[in-house]
Amino acid sequence: MCGIVGYVGKQQAAPILLQGLSKLEYRGYDSAGVAVFDGDGIVVEKCKGRLKTLCDKLDDGNSLKGTLGIGHTRWATHGEPSDINSHPHMSDKGRIAVVHNGIIENYLKIKEYLIQKGYVFVSETDTEVIAHLADYYYSGDILDTVIKVINKLEGSYALGIICKDNPDEFIAVRKDSPLIIGLSEDGNFAASDIPAVLPYTRRIYLLEDKEIVRVRRDEVVVCNTDREVVQKEVFEVDWNVDAAEKGGYEHFMFKEIMEQPRALRDTVNPRIRDGKIVLDGISIKGKDVENIDNIYIVACGSAYHVGVVGKYIIEKLSRIHVEVDLASEFRYRTPLITDKTLLIVISQSGETADTIAALREGKRRGARVLSVVNVVGSTIARESDDLIYTWAGPEIAVATTKAYSTQLSVMYLLAGYFAQEKGLVSGEQTAEYIRILQKLPSLAEKVLENKEDIQYFASLHYNSKDVFFIGRGVDYAVSLEGSLKLKEISYIHSEAYAAGELKHGTISLIEEGTLVVALATQEALFDKMISNIKEVKARGAVVLALAVEGNTAIEQVADSVIYLPKCEDLIAPSLAVLPLQLFAYYISVIRACDVDKPRNLAKSVTVE
Numbered sequence: 001m002c003g004i005v006g007y008v009g010k011q012q013a014a015p016i017l018l019q020g021l022s023k024l025e026y027r028g029y030d031s032a033g034v035a036v037f038d039g040d041g042i043v044v045e046k047c048k049g050r051l052k053t054l055c056d057k058l059d060d061g062n063s064l065k066g067t068l069g070i071g072h073t074r075w076a077t078h079g080e081p082s083d084i085n086s087h088p089h090m091s092d093k094g095r096i097a098v099v100h101n102g103i104i105e106n107y108l109k110i111k112e113y114l115i116q117k118g119y120v121f122v123s124e125t126d127t128e129v130i131a132h133l134a135d136y137y138y139s140g141d142i143l144d145t146v147i148k149v150i151n152k153l154e155g156s157y158a159l160g161i162i163c164k165d166n167p168d169e170f171i172a173v174r175k176d177s178p179l180i181i182g183l184s185e186d187g188n189f190a191a192s193d194i195p196a197v198l199p200y201t202r203r204i205y206l207l208e209d210k211e212i213v214r215v216r217r218d219e220v221v222v223c224n225t226d227r228e229v230v231q232k233e234v235f236e237v238d239w240n241v242d243a244a245e246k247g248g249y250e251h252f253m254f255k256e257i258m259e260q261p262r263a264l265r266d267t268v269n270p271r272i273r274d275g276k277i278v279l280d281g282i283s284i285k286g287k288d289v290e291n292i293d294n295i296y297i298v299a300c301g302s303a304y305h306v307g308v309v310g311k312y313i314i315e316k317l318s319r320i321h322v323e324v325d326l327a328s329e330f331r332y333r334t335p336l337i338t339d340k341t342l343l344i345v346i347s348q349s350g351e352t353a354d355t356i357a358a359l360r361e362g363k364r365r366g367a368r369v370l371s372v373v374n375v376v377g378s379t380i381a382r383e384s385d386d387l388i389y390t391w392a393g394p395e396i397a398v399a400t401t402k403a404y405s406t407q408l409s410v411m412y413l414l415a416g417y418f419a420q421e422k423g424l425v426s427g428e429q430t431a432e433y434i435r436i437l438q439k440l441p442s443l444a445e446k447v448l449e450n451k452e453d454i455q456y457f458a459s460l461h462y463n464s465k466d467v468f469f470i471g472r473g474v475d476y477a478v479s480l481e482g483s484l485k486l487k488e489i490s491y492i493h494s495e496a497y498a499a500g501e502l503k504h505g506t507i508s509l510i511e512e513g514t515l516v517v518a519l520a521t522q523e524a525l526f527d528k529m530i531s532n533i534k535e536v537k538a539r540g541a542v543v544l545a546l547a548v549e550g551n552t553a554i555e556q557v558a559d560s561v562i563y564l565p566k567c568e569d570l571i572a573p574s575l576a577v578l579p580l581q582l583f584a585y586y587i588s589v590i591r592a593c594d595v596d597k598p599r600n601l602a603k604s605v606t607v608e
């Protein structure tokens, strides 16, 4: 899950590469490096640590001269973060330099072969084999060489390659890892994601697997592995560079939390027309929906948690059986898929390796695939039969917030849509449902207005050793997300439990002073939650409860209460997650953690 960038043009390359990498750090940030052609040969500068270390070393790129270069920000897979393992990697004799995002699965075999041929390896990475293999095949024609190399590689890659003999071009190619080409008058770019090139251009090529691109200052040629030229359409990015900037906020995460009402509006409103839910990107209608007898939702991380809420609401409203699976599990089991199965794939990036594999596995078994994706033109978006975009805008903080919320709003849209298409609801019921959904953004605004209360609770509990999140029904599903948010950015151990399940073992971990965050937003389950809160209180827990305004009975059992504005049970998850995001955020800030780039993580997980 690294970030790569390449540039050739009229400007000095190094400052542009470093600037581009700064927009890709969310993909990995344990080391960074650049390779620039300086007129005589390829100069590589790289080091362990954040990009800032490299920027300081290179005077923000000003100390490296040259107008052609490639750069990399790393999330270690093969070999610990170290100067040597950082990219770019060079071939023997310094002829070819490579940056790579992905994993080369057969690298050991290639490595052994190359060692026999006399190549000397200096790093523990899989990537180094690409540099040496390119040198081994080098025929004087770099395009031909790259084609030979990728024909030998198994696994996933997005590559940027420069060759000393070609001082005016670099080669870019991808398979199962994202890569875009940026086109501008002053030069051309390759990058793992659009924000890296957005300060320079909005004109993009989205690449397909194994398209090989020769990128020159005033020309970009895309071809296939038979060297046939492929004509690409220019994709115009329609969002602003500011959308991927902090805009005065201290952290991206906080900015993105506060953007949620807007993101919810943008995702929901265009899908409501003439008193109906209209989903333009999907072609399953009426009878097709009636025909679905089983839905699998597959995703990873927070997107999986969205799926868990989705199961509750889709089953409740549309009466279709739903199973939720972690993509990494789904891909290796034998799911029962028939031609009546719908596979719903949820992914912010649209590039998560396990989710892509699950999608392909589902398709192979005959399922129809409907995906919910934030990044336009991403792999999952392109490989799905039906597609619903979340309009969250670029999300930069590693811990997702607005992508989660918009994905959840799509679950509401889908559940309502299925019910509508199956004829399970009257026009009046649909109108009422739509009214509830359209209230969401303003209710979310209300919740966020109370951020200082959450900040106060964070100041009381930032030193907790363990935190338990409990809830029933959809509250349990939201607990999963609240717990993940807290642990990933504050490094406090936390677990989420279905409140009724706690007593089957985990309650033994509750002791004097343990913090339990209890979600009790569901009217029908409120009394049950009161009992569960009493159970943990009896073992010494300190309880911070989340309830809907008016349910003041909770104050008799909980130590403190966060109230959500009055809302229907069904949409409470969309509101309940907001204080939990803020709670995790403020605790992370108080503990002086790196909020936007928590340790060991990356936002886009493009390796298995």
Ligand code: G6P
Pocket: 300, 301, 302, 303, 304, 346, 347, 348, 349, 350, 351, 352, 355, 398, 399, 400, 601, 602, 603, 604, 605
């Ligand atoms: C990573 C991110 C999570 C995200 C998950 C799935 O682990 O840190 O925030 O939920 O990947 O990513 P996706 O892009 O598929 O939603």
